[in-house]
Amino acid sequence: MGYRVAVVGATGAVGREILKTLHEREFPVDEIVALASPRSTGREVSFGDRTLKVANLETFDFSGWDVALFSPGGAISAVHAPRAAKAGCMVIDNTSHFRMEPDVPLVVPEVNPNAVKDAKRRIIANPNCSTIQMVVALKPLHDLFTIRRVVVSTYQAVAGAGKDGMDELFSQTKGSFVGDPPKIEQFQKQIAFNCIPQIDRFMDDGSTREEWKMAVETRKILDPEIAVQATCVRVPVFIGHSESVVVEFEESVDLERAREGLREADGVVLVDQREDGGYVTPIECVGEDASYVSRLRIDPTVPNGLAFWCVSDNLRKGAALNAVQIAELTIAFDLLGKHH
Template sequence: MGYRVAVVGATGAVGREILKTLHEREFPVDEIVALASPRSAGREVSFGDRTLKVQNLETFDFTGWDVALFSPGASVSAIHGPRAAKAGCIVIDNTSHFRMEPDVPLVVPEVNPNDLKKAKRGIVANPNCSTIQMVVALKPLHDLFTAKRVVVATYQAVAGAGKDGMDELFAQTKGTFVNDPPKIEQFQKQIAFNCIPQIDRFMDDGATKEEWKMTVETKKILDPEIQVLATCVRVPVFIGHSEAVVVEFEEPVDLRKAREALREAEGVVLLDEREDGGYVTPIECVGEDATYVSRLRIDPTVPNGLAFWCVSDNLRKGAALNAVQIAETMIALDLLPHRN
């Protein structure tokens, strides 16, 4: 027996990826509905070889639906997430709205699956895309050596800003070759052939909101004692986030054991050859489920230091896949009962 599943924000990049991921992973669906804003109602989206007509989120009744995977934007989730949960539907939310609420678990299934048992409000939060891939790579190393400080620089694809961000990179890149002046709307500066060291707004301490998210989310998911310093950069890549991570551990680092732990870790692929091209780049991770780790090496500048490079498809593991895996894990833990 399958589940009645709602996909909220179904016309967006993440919503479409959720539909694709549900079908590819053969999630046990008895009935599925695509929901979006009133202006998108009536549009069509694909679910495998089926075409779904998008329904109006604002008038949709969640009563009798088992699980809703949300990716409509934080302000929309703030209104309709609790409404769906009150109707008895488990909400898995991709936006930032619920992440730091103490009674809402923030979950990466490979890292902290048992936190799903704390979903007393019927809402589970999906972490930020850059946080997800980092904690997936950190988890096996933290279990071995106990991470105490992380310094990370991210190289984040424009897909993190949605379809409009991808369109802006495409338009600016094309315009460069025909001498059109760049039209800047989605980002703070020209993104084509450029890097922008700002994602989200600046906070009082000089960090951006994206950098703050990586700090507080890593603490909530992995260990409240870990110190994190992040510098988040938008780069002219369509899909696939990259991160250069330096970790200082409590215990001495054994590089051989670190490699073994990463090779065996769920959700991680270690591809680290010390030769030209012996690493994974963002374009190679598109459409893949794993977080790829490369350039693993000792950091000699601090006690017990280790450095690595990791890449992941931010629309899949960074959003859609993680949300679907949360639903799958809830089924495995008997936390997603049929409500119809």
């Protein structure tokens, strides 16, 4: 018994990854439609060995469609996600637009799967990519020792800024070898051979919106009592976000129990040999589903402290895979209603 599935923003980097992930995970699709803005209408995208012609989101009627996976940008989701939900479709939205609304669940399936049952508005939000990979790694540790505070520095790939961000890194890198001056359009400064400590816009307290998102989303998903201090940095890596995470706990930390908890946790792969190369780097996690944890060690500078390194493919677990896993949960909990 299959479902009618719409992928919104199908021509973008995340939209294409969603189509690929739905096919790879053999999501029960009876019928699938690729939707995008009027200017992308008529373009072609792949779904397995099929080619889909992109239809116009603005004129699309969602009546009779079961689930819609949205990643078209916040302003577009703001208009069309409620429209799809009103037509009876379950919306899983990748943008930041609905995440902090109290009646919209913010879900990471390995962390808070039951939250999908609270989708009263038929909208479920997919968290920020850097939040997802971190809370997947934090969950087993929180269950063991109760987290009080997290200090995280991120090293975020340009894929987080979409295809245009990736193109800019490529062209600046290429240009540097032939003496072309860098064209700066997607980022605030040159990204090739550089690091930029700003993702999203600045807020009144001096933090950026990306840093704020990591804090408020972690509290909404994992525990409202957790304090989070984030510094988010864009680095010249194409795909794969990295994070250096320092955690303070309520209870004393046993390193062996921490290792064991991470080893057994859903969605986590622990690769932690204390030797040259005995850790995972972003280039190695591309195309992989897990949150990889390495460099696990006690932090002796605070009571009950632990530090680790975490990498994940931000287009997959950070976006497409998490959205598809949420869609799978809505079927498991029978939230899509009875079917043809």
